[in-house]
Amino acid sequence: MLALTFTCGPVLQYRVLKFCHRKLFADSRHLQTSPGPREFFFGEEQTVFSFDGLRSIILISWLFALLKVLLTPRCSCFNRIQRKTRAAIQVPHVKTLLTILVLLLASGYETRAGRIALALCSIHLLLICICIPCPSFRTGSISSFGEPLENEMEEVLRQVGANPEHGLNSCNVFVDASQRVFDEMKEEHWALYASTPSLQGRADMKAILQDFLRSVERPLRCRASGVIHEMLENEKRWASEGYVVFYHLYALSSVLYELQTALANELLDYPLAGPPVMRLSRRAFGDIRSLSQVLSIRDHNISDRAHEYRALAVSAFSSCFASGGYTRSMQRYMMQGFPSGTSNYVKKLIDDLLSAVGIDQPDVIPTLRSRILAAGKAQGLEALGQVLQIFLHDSVVDAFAYGSQPLGALAPRGLPVSAWLRQQCPIEGQVRLVPHPDLFLAGATPRGPLVRIFDHCPSRALQKVALRRELQSLLRPYLNIERARQLLGFELTSDVATNTLDAVV
Numbered sequence: 001m002l003a004l005t006f007t008c009g010p011v012l013q014y015r016v017l018k019f020c021h022r023k024l025f026a027d028s029r030h031l032q033t034s035p036g037p038r039e040f041f042f043g044e045e046q047t048v049f050s051f052d053g054l055r056s057i058i059l060i061s062w063l064f065a066l067l068k069v070l071l072t073p074r075c076s077c078f079n080r081i082q083r084k085t086r087a088a089i090q091v092p093h094v095k096t097l098l099t100i101l102v103l104l105l106a107s108g109y110e111t112r113a114g115r116i117a118l119a120l121c122s123i124h125l126l127l128i129c130i131c132i133p134c135p136s137f138r139t140g141s142i143s144s145f146g147e148p149l150e151n152e153m154e155e156v157l158r159q160v161g162a163n164p165e166h167g168l169n170s171c172n173v174f175v176d177a178s179q180r181v182f183d184e185m186k187e188e189h190w191a192l193y194a195s196t197p198s199l200q201g202r203a204d205m206k207a208i209l210q211d212f213l214r215s216v217e218r219p220l221r222c223r224a225s226g227v228i229h230e231m232l233e234n235e236k237r238w239a240s241e242g243y244v245v246f247y248h249l250y251a252l253s254s255v256l257y258e259l260q261t262a263l264a265n266e267l268l269d270y271p272l273a274g275p276p277v278m279r280l281s282r283r284a285f286g287d288i289r290s291l292s293q294v295l296s297i298r299d300h301n302i303s304d305r306a307h308e309y310r311a312l313a314v315s316a317f318s319s320c321f322a323s324g325g326y327t328r329s330m331q332r333y334m335m336q337g338f339p340s341g342t343s344n345y346v347k348k349l350i351d352d353l354l355s356a357v358g359i360d361q362p363d364v365i366p367t368l369r370s371r372i373l374a375a376g377k378a379q380g381l382e383a384l385g386q387v388l389q390i391f392l393h394d395s396v397v398d399a400f401a402y403g404s405q406p407l408g409a410l411a412p413r414g415l416p417v418s419a420w421l422r423q424q425c426p427i428e429g430q431v432r433l434v435p436h437p438d439l440f441l442a443g444a445t446p447r448g449p450l451v452r453i454f455d456h457c458p459s460r461a462l463q464k465v466a467l468r469r470e471l472q473s474l475l476r477p478y479l480n481i482e483r484a485r486q487l488l489g490f491e492l493t494s495d496v497a498t499n500t501l502d503a504v505v
Contacts (some may be wrong), residue, residue: 009342010371010419012180013463016497019140021035021296024435027157027491028413037121039298039421042053048306052483060164061428067459072291094122096121099121100118100121100122104166109198110169112429120301121214124345129465131165132315150425152289152290152399152421153285153288153289153290153291153399153400153434153436154290156288156396156400156439157374157436157438157439157504161274175423177356178426182226182227182229182230182478183226183229184221184222184225184226184229185209185225185226185228185232188230189232190206192236192416193232193233193235193236193411195236196232196235196236196239197235197239197244197319197421197427198232198235198319198320198322198426198427199232199321199426199427200425200427201425201426201427202321202426203477204321205321208321208329209225209228209331210314210329211328211329211331211332212224212228212332213225213328215332216335216336216458218325220335220458220459220460222354222456223458223459223460224330224334224335224459225334225459227334227456227458227479228320228331228385229453230456231247231249231389231454232320233372233386234389234391234454235320238452238486239391242394242395242419243391243392243393244391244392244393244394244397244401244417244418245319245389245390245391245393246316246317246318246319246389246390246401246431246433247316247317247319247330247387247388247389247390248278248314248315248316248317248387248388248433249334249337249338249383249385249387249388250316250337250338250340250385250386250388251336251337251338251344251381251382251383251385251386252337252340252341252343252346252382252383253340253341253346254276254348254376254381254382254386255350255372255376255381255382255434256336256346256350256426257276257277257278257374257470258276258381258464258467258468259353259372260276260278260279260280260353260408260469261274261275261276261464261468262469262471262472262475263279263280263357263475263484264280265279265451265468265472266442266472266476266479266481266489267357267481267484267485267488267490268485269369270441272465272468272469273456273464273465274453275388275455275457276386276388276464277310277440277490278314278388278435278440279312279314279437279440280353280437280449280488281353281488282436282437282438282488282489282490283356283487283488283489284311285312285436285438286489288312288436290399291399291402291415291434294309294312294313294402294432294434295410297309297312298313298408298409298410298432299365299409302407302433303407303408304407304408305341305407309408311436312431312434313408313432313433313435314402315338315340315430315431315432315451316430316431316432316433317330317429317430318421318424318425318428318429318430318469319427319428320433321426322427322428322429322430323428324406324428324429324430325405325406325428325429326406327431330398331387334385334387334458335385335458336383336385337384337385337386338385343382347369347373350369350372350373351369354368354369356487357479357486357487357488357489358479358480358484359475359478359479360485361478364478368474369473371474372471372474375467375471375474377469378465379462379463379464384457384460384462385457385458385459385461386455386456386457386462387414387455387456387457387458388453388455389453389455389456390433390452390453390455391431391452391453391454393449393450393451393453394418395419395449395450396439397417397418398415398416398417398437400416400433400435400436401417401429401434401436402414402416402417402419402420402429402430402432403415403417403421403429403430404429404432405429405430405432406430408432409433410432411429415445417431439451440453456461457476
């Protein structure tokens, strides 16, 4: 009863408690009291109810349900308790322990049937402990009560079988759309894409697009409108095949992303023409098992700008017409990129990345970083807004994304993100994605990739392949490939690998 109260919504909580109240109190007139002051009997056979134990559980359940209904808008601790409880009771050990606890509190051991049930549960618990390794306490985003822990990152990665330690899976399919040009949006296109996630239930899409195009220089309007056209075309195709779409906008981070992509190609055979790599190192994710841990890191900081949080997550819009909680739509940020961080912070991240791959000579890093930034500046990357259209398969999306408020806080009912999106019409808001390298770089399965990424630049076509080759030529004199792979966590050696790495990925 207590587990149900902690994990269910307010409506179901009310119905469960009302039913218990009716059964325990309203029907008490049918009970005959025994000489014992606190136990009830049905005739000569003792019932499974012990008044003291059940009364305590009922009072705790009522108090929790009442405080949750009254204080949830102001305090998120109730949602955290609900997530942790919901995840914990899915573990077989905990399920059996709860059953034993109910039998003990209900005085079931005082009847023959109760003693048999208690003995069977104890034997079952012993067998579980012998046969199944007892997991550490983990909290994941469980989509509904009673489902297995299939939405945890660790469980998903294990099911996928992603293992990029010796290179990437050859059946990955990434799409670089920066060289493709679609016609601008026309009146007849709106009806064609009315079923796409970004347009469902939306009546102001034409006004949003016109407002965006008015902010764009006239020579660029046709290309910018064509990018929106292509995004909707991609949504129409892939959303119908079980993918959920998100939009990540950036500008300052583009040099860092291109550097990571060049390294991924050099070290892991990642496609040189593939979309930018948002996160490369596996070590940052070494202790991360679920979204709850990512949220815990966010809750311990003022915003999503904290370095330890940004190493794990990126911001994204839930629709190409969404405002994300701001006064204007996502499209108004497409030309200049979404503001995130400063140029000095990007320089620090480049230095950290160079050190992470073994280029840690103090006299080399400043010079190499200056050359990398100069190569990016020659392409005009710092001033160009870019968009990654990210499609996550619905079998993994709840493990690697959550609905968020501005600055990364969990949105009300933002977990699981798939249910949060389904509740909206039209879709609005932001999400936070966890671009784990084992999924985003090697998340391929026999049925196809679990991640599909389209790379868009609404200003002009970019020569990214040439830039990545130039970056590789700058890195090669200082790069030891085997050592760099080990330092990033893609190969296990006795002096580099940690004890937790082989348990996680």
